[in-house]
Amino acid sequence: MIRRLLPLLPLTALVAGCQGIQTSGDDAGRDSAIIRDLLVTFTIVTAIFFVAVMAFLIAAYWRRGGKRQDGISDEDGVSHERSLRLGFFFWVGAVGGALTVLTLASYFTDRGLAQANPDNKPVLSIALTGNQWWWDVQYHYEDPSKNIRTANEIHLPVGIPAMIYLQSNDVIHSFWVPNLAGKQDLIPGRVNDIVLMPRRVGHYRAQCAEYCGLQHAHMALDVFVDTPADFAKWEAAQEQPAPQPTTPLAQAGYAYFMSRECSTCHNITGTTASATVGPDLTHVASRATIAAGTLPMNRGSLYAWIADPQGVKPGNNMPYVGLNADELHAVEAYLETLK
Amino acid sequence: MNALPDLPRDGEQLQGPALEARLARTWSDAPGLWGFLTTVDHKRIARRYIVTALCFMALAGFSALWMRLQLAKPENSMMGPDRYNQLFTMHGTTMMFLFAVPVMEAVGVYLIPLMIGTRNLSFPRLNAFSYWMYLAGGIMIWLAFFLNIGPDAGWFSYTPLSGPQFSPGKRVDIWAQMITFTEVAGLAVATVTVASILKQRAPGMTLARMPIFVWTMLVTAFMIIFSLPSVALASGMLICDRLIGTHFFNAAEHGSPLLWQHLFWFFGHPEVYIIFLPGAAFVSEIVATFSRRPVFGYPAVVMSVVATALLAFGLWVHHMFATGLPRLGYAFYTAASMTVAIPSGIQIFCWIATMWDGRPRFQVPLLWVVGFIVTFVIGGLSGVMLASVPIDLQVHDTYFVVAHFHYVLIGGAVFPLLGAFTYWFPKFTGRMMDEGLGKIAFWTIFIAFQVTFFPMHFLGIMGMPRRVYTYPTGMGWDALNLLSTLGAFVLGAGFVLFLVNGIFSSRRGAIAGANPWDAAGLEWATASPPPQYNFPHIPVVFSRTPLWDNRNHLPVMTGLRVDDRELLLTTVMEAKPDVRDPSAMPSPWPLWAALATTCLFVCSIFTPWAVVIGTLPVAAALIGWFWPKTPPKAEPVIE
Numbered sequence: 001m002i003r004r005l006l007p008l009l010p011l012t013a014l015v016a017g018c019q020g021i022q023t024s025g026d027d028a029g030r031d032s033a034i035i036r037d038l039l040v041t042f043t044i045v046t047a048i049f050f051v052a053v054m055a056f057l058i059a060a061y062w063r064r065g066g067k068r069q070d071g072i073s074d075e076d077g078v079s080h081e082r083s084l085r086l087g088f089f090f091w092v093g094a095v096g097g098a099l100t101v102l103t104l105a106s107y108f109t110d111r112g113l114a115q116a117n118p119d120n121k122p123v124l125s126i127a128l129t130g131n132q133w134w135w136d137v138q139y140h141y142e143d144p145s146k147n148i149r150t151a152n153e154i155h156l157p158v159g160i161p162a163m164i165y166l167q168s169n170d171v172i173h174s175f176w177v178p179n180l181a182g183k184q185d186l187i188p189g190r191v192n193d194i195v196l197m198p199r200r201v202g203h204y205r206a207q208c209a210e211y212c213g214l215q216h217a218h219m220a221l222d223v224f225v226d227t228p229a230d231f232a233k234w235e236a237a238q239e240q241p242a243p244q245p246t247t248p249l250a251q252a253g254y255a256y257f258m259s260r261e262c263s264t265c266h267n268i269t270g271t272t273a274s275a276t277v278g279p280d281l282t283h284v285a286s287r288a289t290i291a292a293g294t295l296p297m298n299r300g301s302l303y304a305w306i307a308d309p310q311g312v313k314p315g316n317n318m319p320y321v322g323l324n325a326d327e328l329h330a331v332e333a334y335l336e337t338l339k
Numbered sequence: 340m341n342a343l344p345d346l347p348r349d350g351e352q353l354q355g356p357a358l359e360a361r362l363a364r365t366w367s368d369a370p371g372l373w374g375f376l377t378t379v380d381h382k383r384i385a386r387r388y389i390v391t392a393l394c395f396m397a398l399a400g401f402s403a404l405w406m407r408l409q410l411a412k413p414e415n416s417m418m419g420p421d422r423y424n425q426l427f428t429m430h431g432t433t434m435m436f437l438f439a440v441p442v443m444e445a446v447g448v449y450l451i452p453l454m455i456g457t458r459n460l461s462f463p464r465l466n467a468f469s470y471w472m473y474l475a476g477g478i479m480i481w482l483a484f485f486l487n488i489g490p491d492a493g494w495f496s497y498t499p500l501s502g503p504q505f506s507p508g509k510r511v512d513i514w515a516q517m518i519t520f521t522e523v524a525g526l527a528v529a530t531v532t533v534a535s536i537l538k539q540r541a542p543g544m545t546l547a548r549m550p551i552f553v554w555t556m557l558v559t560a561f562m563i564i565f566s567l568p569s570v571a572l573a574s575g576m577l578i579c580d581r582l583i584g585t586h587f588f589n590a591a592e593h594g595s596p597l598l599w600q601h602l603f604w605f606f607g608h609p610e611v612y613i614i615f616l617p618g619a620a621f622v623s624e625i626v627a628t629f630s631r632r633p634v635f636g637y638p639a640v641v642m643s644v645v646a647t648a649l650l651a652f653g654l655w656v657h658h659m660f661a662t663g664l665p666r667l668g669y670a671f672y673t674a675a676s677m678t679v680a681i682p683s684g685i686q687i688f689c690w691i692a693t694m695w696d697g698r699p700r701f702q703v704p705l706l707w708v709v710g711f712i713v714t715f716v717i718g719g720l721s722g723v724m725l726a727s728v729p730i731d732l733q734v735h736d737t738y739f740v741v742a743h744f745h746y747v748l749i750g751g752a753v754f755p756l757l758g759a760f761t762y763w764f765p766k767f768t769g770r771m772m773d774e775g776l777g778k779i780a781f782w783t784i785f786i787a788f789q790v791t792f793f794p795m796h797f798l799g800i801m802g803m804p805r806r807v808y809t810y811p812t813g814m815g816w817d818a819l820n821l822l823s824t825l826g827a828f829v830l831g832a833g834f835v836l837f838l839v840n841g842i843f844s845s846r847r848g849a850i851a852g853a854n855p856w857d858a859a860g861l862e863w864a865t866a867s868p869p870p871q872y873n874f875p876h877i878p879v880v881f882s883r884t885p886l887w888d889n890r891n892h893l894p895v896m897t898g899l900r901v902d903d904r905e906l907l908l909t910t911v912m913e914a915k916p917d918v919r920d921p922s923a924m925p926s927p928w929p930l931w932a933a934l935a936t937t938c939l940f941v942c943s944i945f946t947p948w949a950v951v952i953g954t955l956p957v958a959a960a961l962i963g964w965f966w967p968k969t970p971p972k973a974e975p976v977i978e
Binding site: 053 | 491597635696717721728733735800814887
């Protein structure tokens with residue numbers, strides 16, 4: 001019913017017109033589409049009430065012909081207390097009725113959303129852990145040897161529900177891919193979950209939606225909804241350990257990485273670097289952005305980030321290492337090989 | 340009436356200028372600085388409360404403009420995250436704790452004794468103490484900000500971010516201790532308000548004849564009494580976690596981070612209505628006066644205020660829809676949040692009906708009411724949207740919410756407050772505010788407000804989260820943010836214009852008589868500004884609109900002592916004369932007590948031992964305060 005009304009209303013255009021990689025006006029996920037319809041319903045109903053109140057207010061302004069009741073006789077004035085009283089009960093009824101309808105609409109929509117996987121499709125299981133200020137991502141499979149670990153980027157196959165388990169290592173964060181669904185908090189000591197049902201292939205952006213400290217503004221996550229074939233390809237690539245560096249420059253970078261500060265925080269599968277303090281870098285060069293959505297992934301950004309992480313994202317937990325030019329070239333070259 | 344002829348009392352023998360001179364001598368403060376520090380006059384305390392609150396509002400307003408400047412363009416490097424996070428924390432904390440609630444209470448402190456026809460509030464020294472505590476807390480937190488150790492965990496200070504592990508240093512301690520200051524101040528004023536309203540109403544002012552403003556302040560004071568203990572508990576636990584190593588909110592030691600959110604919002608949501616309800620009450624008073632008729636549906640409006648207050652305690656979880664609590668339980672809070680729209684809708688109907696069925700004069704105070712209705716209805720309707728769990732999951736913690744609560748708080752409370760300032764300005768100062776400047780200020784603020792905050796609805800739906808110090812290019816947010824920043828600066832200019840009008844008019848404005856608007860309430864029965872003793876004779880009330888029903892001669896009662904500060908206490912329900920009670924004289928002890936308490940609170944940020952040792956000066960001050968000087972002499976009323 002509401003879907004049929006949609007094209008008729010300019011409001012819809014307003015909401016649906018918000019196209020972008022991070023907007024709740026999108027219908028790229030099951031939840032976001034349902035919520036958008038609900039929002040349109042609410043907007044229409046509330047707009048009707050706004051118009052009604054304004055009409056009454058304007059009528060009051062135009063009339064100015066009521067009766068004084070301040071102890072001074074007012075011969076011309078006409079009082080309509082009786083009809084006002086009638087109007088009062090009508091108004092309370094209308095407000096109460098509309099609120100009941102909206103509450104029920106909201107309730108049943110919510111019940112619908114709470115049915116995690118109505119189609120009983122195979123489910124992808126992803127554990128997402130919030131850290132100040134980046135996302136740790138682990139894909140879990142029945143065969144644990146196939147598990148994938150990455151950071152600040154998730155890939156989802158279109159049409160397959162993804163069960164996302166949300167935890168936090170430090171403070172409260174909130175996981176929000178507005179194009180696909182509503183948000184859910186990551187709270188230390190608890191495991192929350194949310195099901196994403198992507199319906200349209202595309203690149204979307206998630207952003208932390210609970211204030212989590214200094215760099216809350218730079219805690220984003222790239223979400224790629226892929227065709228099943230693309231997703232399988234990505235999965236297969238991510239399962240591989242990191243490639244061995246081949247050029248002398250990259251080898252020098254590798255040596256530096258393994259023997260110096262870098263490996264005390266980061267993991268690169270297939271090497272001796274296995275720390276989990278910072279993001280997993282096994283396939284870092286295959287990602288769209290670095291530093292949790294702060295910079296696009298390219299050579300310039302990598303240089304900027306390695307040379308001075310505090311300049312790019314002040315206050316983040318990656319320290320300034322103080323590489324000399326040769327070391328910087330080498331480490332950057334090595335990271336670029338981690339496709 | 341003259342059973343005790345040896346004591347001078349007002350009456351046939353003593354009236355007119357002789358009585359006024361005698362009362363002035365009894366009720367005036369010591370001259371100069373000493374009088375300033377020791378006064379217990381509700382009008383003086385309220386005036387300084389209001390001026391202080393406006394200073395804090397200006398500081399918080401400048402923080403807002405500074406933030407808007409940073410957000411005017413994407414990837415702006417004007418300020419770093421540390422400064423921005425301090426700014427939004429200070430903005431929210433100041434606006435909520437140091438401006439909105441205190442300023443509403445302060446207007447109440449000024450007006451309630453005048454509206455109920457008494458000479459001073461109950462517990463006037465507690466009232467003075469409250470102001471000094473409030474001032475000390477506000478100065479402490481802003482001093483910290485100017486020393487660049489301002490709190491940066493948000494006005495809500497969610498744990499564990501605000502806990503010892505993730506907010507080392509003293510910043511959050513200062514925040515939590517400032518909350519303690521405002522708790523003490525707020526509870527003191529609330530107690531004073533409840534006692535005064537229940538026991539000091541003029542004879543004949545039954546509960547059903549109380550002005551709506553007095554009803555609302557009574558309800559609000561009860562809300563403060565019931566909600567502040569929750570945040571007192573929460574901030575106390577936070578201080579313990581930070582100072583002496585408890586683990587109330589530490590998940591790793593089986594504490595609960597969500598416990599903070601429950602306790603904070605159990606206070607935080609009623610807090611919003613503690614701010615909004617007095618705003619609505621200003622509207623009720625202004626609408627009646629300028630429509631030249633009593634508010635339509637007085638019982639409905641009063642019941643709406645009470646209903647809002649009760650509902651306010653049952654919907655705190657709508658701030659926590661994304662925390663993963665049991666989903667079915669959310670439905671209750673959706674329904675409760677939606678229900679609040681009913682009493683609000685009732686009040687809006689009654690106000691417009693009053694205008695529609697009266698003879699409205701659209702002078703500046705009523706313009707503010709119209710601006711309030713337009714703005715508040717938008718804010719209320721976006722609130723209905725936020726009550727829905729699925730919609731909230733999308734727009735929670737986005738600029739949609741920022742738009743919503745600025746519509747509700749600025750539209751719902753600040754617009755009526757500006758209307759109230761204009762309306763009661765002649766009572767406060769004896770002069771009228773300039774009408775022309777007032778209209779310009781109204782239209783500037785009203786339009787600039789919409790330009791600033793309406794685009795934020797779209798920003799929220801377009802995915803812009805709150806509390807970000809910058810945002811990337813190419814998100815489609817640039818133009819709306821710039822528009823909002825431009826609007827904010829015009830809005831600021833509008834407030835400056837309003838202030839200029841206030842300062843100008845207090846010096847040069849037209850002289851106002853006792854009742855320049857031809858209003859009905861008792862506060863207009865006395866001179867403008869009122870004398871120290873408020874009324875020469877205590878008025879007697881037979882209706883809700885005493886000055887309209889007794890246009891020629893307001894009935895009064897006589898027999899109160901004039902050589903000592905004496906009040907008439909009446910019964911709670913019917914306001915029948917009960918006893919005559921002495922009222923406290925000016926005293927420096929509230930100030931000393933406040934200084935001692937301030938010392939305790941501030942030092943306890945640095946060492947828990949301050950709590951032990953610091954009680955000694957507090958105890959000394961309280962002993963001085965309560966030292967018996969003359970035996971209390973409440974006397975029965977002789978009919």
